[in-house]
Amino acid sequence: MYFQRYDLPVVLRYLNALGLLALEVVLVYAFYDQFYKHDLPCPLCLLQRVGFVACMIALLLNVSYGPKPWHYGLLLLSAVFGAAVALRQVSLHVIPGTPPYGEDVFGMHFYTWAFVSFVSIILLTSMLLLIPGQYMGSNGPGFIPYTLQPFWVKTVITIGLMIILTNAGSSLIECGFWVCDDNPERYKLLVPGR
Template sequence: MTARQARTLNALALLGCCAVLIEAFWYQVALGELPCPLCLLQRAAFAAAGVGFALNLRFGPRPSHYGIAILSAVAGAVVAGRQVALHVVPGTGGFGSTLLGLHFYTLALIAFVALIVGVGVLLLGDRVLRAELREDNGRAGRFGAACLLLFLGVVLANAVSTAAECGTGLCPDDPTRYEALDDWLGRAGPR
């Protein structure tokens, strides 16, 4: 694998993390579906996995960067698996909308497993971790730089919306409003 190919694959993986976060954010903002605490943890895991790919783009591929992506995906898969288990019991129903016939937490579980497998495949091509590729660090290219900027913007937007929803306290189990934002604006709402 060449340095350019490694950069492109890491940029595409980062773009995939961005796509997941953007889709979830779209449902939140456009359709008014506020994320539950488990959903927020899954978003954080996608963001943390993205950090691993972003580090590879910025500083060159390293096993530790891939380790960040894998450990983040494992944590996200555990949270998504927990949420799937909560809604498997007959009569409990699902939480939130569906996409392609599956709830977002089910899709997240699939995406986290795919991310783990994908990074494992990248690691099998151990040439990507050799010194000659790492010497090319710091040159993410235009596509990589665009992915990095998009990632920063998406993570920042999700962090702001989470702060608006939860404030400084615990996030509500079944959110119905942006508690911190409503409190700051002096709007009372159902608690």
């Protein structure tokens, strides 16, 4: 078997770190669209970001503590939540005469890409769950502190934590302590209501 030549828990930690990096790219692009193109995310968009952040947290747990069934369970539940929210938004905009929300990227809108991403996460996580022997025994250390992680993994973890905090701050500034606007045009905490 291919994995017998390598330390399976280490390989899986690195696969999870690569997944975390992929989600970081998705959210960094969302921030680019929000801050550079001034396209504020709608409430459903913010909920999709919550789904991505929850997926990131599950991947961070796998990177730090090694693969565990409950980490994968959290990842699957987060992806199902995100897919449901994204599908809800897709269904709102397929009605004839209903304009789409935001710009499209490579022919599809963000919420469609989000749905594709969440379904991909579900499929990839399901395939990871099929790898035999990843939970049996202790082939490697359980918890690996941040300081002992390889440099590239430390970088991915740091960026991931910064993105999670930036998402929380951005949502607070956009919505304040109130309900988010259906079609936001301003940051509620920065620009008072009219």
